[in-house]
Amino acid sequence: MKEKLKLYLWLFGINLFISAFTFGGGYVVVPMVRKYFVEKKRLFDEDALLDMAAVSQSTPGAIAVNLASLAGYRAAGAAGAVISCIAAVTPPLIILGIVSVWYQAFAANRLIAAVLRGMQAGVAALIVDLIVDMCRAVLKERSLLLMLMIPGAFAASFLFSVNVALILIVCCALCIMRMYLKKKKLRLFSRSEANE
Amino acid sequence: MFKQLGFLFFVFWQIGLFSIGGGYAIIPLIQEQVVDTYHWVSQKVFTDIITISQMTPGPLAVNTSTFVGIRIAGIGGAVAATVGCVISGVVISLALYRFFCRHRESTYVFEVLNGLKAASLGLIVSAAATILMLTFFGISEIGPIRHVDLAAAAVFLGALAALRKFKINPIILMVITGVLGAVLYGL
Numbered sequence: 016m017k018e019k020l021k022l023y024l025w026l027f028g029i030n031l032f033i034s035a036f037t038f039g040g041g042y043v044v045v046p047m048v049r050k051y052f053v054e055k056k057r058l059f060d061e062d063a064l065l066d067m068a069a070v071s072q073s074t075p076g077a078i079a080v081n082l083a084s085l086a087g088y089r090a091a092g093a094a095g096a097v098i099s100c101i102a103a104v105t106p107p108l109i110i111l112g113i114v115s116v117w118y119q120a121f122a123a124n125r126l127i128a129a130v131l132r133g134m135q136a137g138v139a140a141l142i143v144d145l146i147v148d149m150c151r152a153v154l155k156e157r158s159l160l161l162m163l164m165i166p167g168a169f170a171a172s173f174l175f176s177v178n179v180a181l182i183l184i185v186c187c188a189l190c191i192m193r194m195y196l197k198k199k200k201l202r203l204f205s206r207s208e209a210n211e
Numbered sequence: 212m213f214k215q216l217g218f219l220f221f222v223f224w225q226i227g228l229f230s231i232g233g234g235y236a237i238i239p240l241i242q243e244q245v246v247d248t249y250h251w252v253s254q255k256v257f258t259d260i261i262t263i264s265q266m267t268p269g270p271l272a273v274n275t276s277t278f279v280g281i282r283i284a285g286i287g288g289a290v291a292a293t294v295g296c297v298i299s300g301v302v303i304s305l306a307l308y309r310f311f312c313r314h315r316e317s318t319y320v321f322e323v324l325n326g327l328k329a330a331s332l333g334l335i336v337s338a339a340a341t342i343l344m345l346t347f348f349g350i351s352e353i354g355p356i357r358h359v360d361l362a363a364a365a366v367f368l369g370a371l372a373a374l375r376k377f378k379i380n381p382i383i384l385m386v387i388t389g390v391l392g393a394v395l396y397g398l
Contacts, residue, residue, distance in 0.1 A: 036385045037268050042338045050381050069327040070308045072334060076227045076300015077270030084301045085308050100301050104293055107269025111277035112289055114263055118278075122262055126397045131266050133392015136363045137384050139346045140370030142339040147375075149332055161329040168333025173340050174353070183330050190326030194318055 022091050023098055025056075030083050030102035035110075037079060038131065043138050044079040046145040048086050058090040061152060073183050080104060160193055215284050216291040222249065223276045223295035230272055230300075241275050251279050272296050343367075362395045 033047040045068050052058045067089065071081030080103045087099025114121050121127065153161055164186050171177040226241055238261065245251050252260070264274040273293055280292030314320040346363045348356045366388055373379040 032382060035268055036382050038266075038385075042335045045335065047381050054378075065328050065332075066311065066324060067308065068335075069324060069331045070311065071300075071304050072331040073327050074300055074304040074307055075230055076297055076304070077230075077272050079270050080273065080297045081300050081304040085304055088305055088308070096301070096305060100297065104269075104273055104297055107267065107273045108277050108289060108293055110267050110269065111263070111274050112281055112286065114267060115278045115281050118259060118263055122259060122266070126393060127266065129395070129397030130389040130393045132363065132396050133366060133388045133390070134385055135342065136346050136366035136392070137370045137388030139339070139342045139367050140374055140388075141381055141384065142335070142342060143371055144374040146332070146336055146339055149335070153329060153332060156325075158325075161325060164326065164329035165333045165336065168330040169336040169340070172334050173337040179334060182334065183327060186326040186330035187323045188326075190322040191319060194322045198318075 019091070023094065026087050026091060026095055027098050027102045030087065030099045031105060034079065034083070034103045035106040038134050038138055042078065042142060044082050046141045048082060049145065049148075052086050052090065056090075058086075061148070063089065065149060065152065072179075160189065164189070212284070212287075216287055219280055219283060219288050220291040220295035223280075223292040224299060226272065226276070227296040228299040238271070241272065245275070245279055251283055366391050366395070 029051050033044060033051070037043045037047060045064070048067075049061065049064055053061055053064055064086075067082055067085040068078075071078050071085055074081060080100060083103035084096045084100040087095035087097075089095075091098075150165065153165065168182050168186060171182050172179065222244055226244055230240055242257060246254055246257050260275055260278050261271070263278070264271045267274060273296060276292035276296040277289045280288035280290070282288075284291070311320060311324055344350055344353075346367060347360055349358065349360060350356070370384055370388055373384065374381075
């Protein structure tokens with residue numbers, strides 16, 4: 016019981032922290048979750064994180080909030096999910112609540128803009144660090160289709176601004192098709208063997 | 212009062228439900244509801260919200276719902292709009308994740324998940340490209356490069372080295388890069 020309470024408290028604190036420091040949107044949460052949930056606490060492995068990132072990406076809503084809830088769920092069940100979700104929305108709620116009152120002064124402040132510009136470079140480094148490790152994980156699967164999907168999805172989204180939902184659907188369809196062809200081939204193969 | 216809160220909840224619930232992919236792709240969706248349909252904020256204020264969203268932590272959709280909610284109905288409005296905005300995403304994610312975990316042995320489920328993983332990694336790379344362009348060149352879309360921010364490039368390389376070599380804590384990294392930003396650009 017005490018162990019569980021401790022885990023809940025940790026989940027609340029860490030999600031509050033992660034949420035308060037993720038400037039620049041959803042994906043920056045992925046390296047943060049990796050650092051604390053995977054590397055520090057070893058609550059789940061990198062592959063499970065990639066599963067969660069894929070699911071939070073393919074479902075509606077904010078990726079950061081979805082991912083926080085999934086990580087909380089994986090670590091401590093339904094209660095963990097609720098705690099993590101609340102912790103994830105609290106910092107933006109408070110900060111925006113305050114900012115909405117003085118937003119013109121805030122947007123015009125030079126020092127704030129300077130701090131944020133520095134942090135942007137830090138965020139860029141965080142996300143590149145994550146990509147290097149994640150791409151290595153996919154390369155290990157030794158599947159040409161999956162390997163080609165990464166640059167394919169990138170090009171579709173970044174160069175041609177294709178709708179994200181469409182990209183996800185096409186990639187799923189390709190994987191299912193490959194599976195289907197593989198099974199068919201296997202069936203043909205075993206049939207020809209039986210004939211002989 | 213309750214009617215107003217319920218309405219805020221409902222509108223942002225719709226926004227949350229139909230915003231797949233997150234990030235800047237959902238701006239037009241929010242704009243259509245908040246500016247064009249209900250006239251809760253003007254176009255000028257909406258643009259300001261996006262700017263502030265980029266400057267503050269938290270997802271754009273959550274930031275917008277808080278900002279609009281608080282202007283319409285105070286703190287209660289902010290909470291109602293925010294909860295509405297995130298609830299469907301969280302519930303659907305949990306359901307889908309549980310489904311995937313339960314049916315992992317099914318080869319089709321496994322393949323679908325593999326496809327989603329590779330695609331979402333590609334999308335993360337795309338988000339990274341946008342952030343890198345903003346950091347180095349100050350532009351968010353492909354176009355002519357007017358200036359290169361060498362100071363930001365140096366901070367980026369230093370941060371990347373600290374992450375790869377020394378596995379520095381990301382939150383400490385954010386604090387350090389923030390201070391560097393204040394020194395480099397603010398003084």
